[in-house]
Amino acid sequence: MHPHVFNALHTSDQKELEELYRVWATNYDHDVVDVIGYVGHSITTNLLVKYLHNTKAKILDAGCGTGLAGESLNKFFYNNIVGIDFSQPMLDQASKKNIYKSLFQADLTKTLEFEDNSFDAIVCAGTFTCGHVGPRALFELIRVSKAGGYIVFTVREQEWDLLPYDKTIVELEEKHLWHCLERFSTEYNVAEEVNCELCIYQVH
Ligand SMILES: C[S@@+](CC[C@H](N)C(=O)[O-])C[C@H]1O[C@@H](n2cnc3c(N)ncnc32)[C@H](O)[C@@H]1O
Numbered sequence: 662m663h664p665h666v667f668n669a670l671h672t673s674d675q676k677e678l679e680e681l682y683r684v685w686a687t688n689y690d691h692d693v694v695d696v697i698g699y700v701g702h703s704i705t706t707n708l709l710v711k712y713l714h715n716t717k718a719k720i721l722d723a724g725c726g727t728g729l730a731g732e733s734l735n736k737f738f739y740n741n742i743v744g745i746d747f748s749q750p751m752l753d754q755a756s757k758k759n760i761y762k763s764l765f766q767a768d769l770t771k772t773l774e775f776e777d778n779s780f781d782a783i784v785c786a787g788t789f790t791c792g793h794v795g796p797r798a799l800f801e802l803i804r805v806s807k808a809g810g811y812i813v814f815t816v817r818e819q820e821w822d823l824l825p826y827d828k829t830i831v832e833l834e835e836k837h838l839w840h841c842l843e844r845f846s847t848e849y850n851v852a853e854e855v856n857c858e859l860c861i862y863q864v865h
Pocket residue numbers: 678682701702723724725726727728729730745746747748751767768769770785786787788793794
């Protein structure tokens with residue numbers, strides 16, 4: 662496994678994770694796309710554009726990192742994108758791409774500084790993974806989504822097995838907060854033969 666990827670999956674706290682992304686930010690795109698064959702950004706955006714046809718839609722890229730998902734969305738002419746991430750050095754890389762309407766430092770495990778019903782769609786690629794953000798963050802993503810909005814996200818397969826994603830997703834369905842459009846296992850880090858669960862839900 663690529664050493665930065667290994668370290669990113671094995672940090673002991675958020676401070677260590679932030680430090681890892683500070684050091685990794687400039688080489689992140691090369692390492693994940695060219696070396697480990699990461700496709701989380703493209704599979705999420707490809708699935709979203711199947712459902713979201715308005716290219717002016719306001720999209721939140723939650724855990725945007727260096728902006729790979731923003732770049733993918735931009736290829737489909739979506740350009741009303743807000744990015745959030747807790748790593749300022751990752752946001753600085755995203756900013757250089759001139760894709761995002763705005764970029765903010767924010768912690769997805771806390772209450773977000775957005776009004777209820779703010780976004781037409783939310784993309785969260787590669788961020789529901791070991792030691793990063795757990796399933797409780799889905800409640801907050803739903804809060805900031807408009808009714809009828811889409812939330813598309815990946816969950817690394819070993820994290821899916823470890824944390825109560827299934828339970829949380831069912832809880833959100835039972836509370837009539839969203840319903841499933843598609844959910845399936847698919848390639849994630851192709852060169853490392855790691856899969857993820859790819860999910861798209863529509864908010865009520
Ligand atoms: C594997 S990267 C994925 C980045 C991007 N979405 C992509 O597809 O390349 C995970 C990102 O999650 C961010 N992250 C981790 N924990 C976070 C948290 N609690 N709140 C916000 N962002 C977080 C990291 O800073 C990093 O940019």
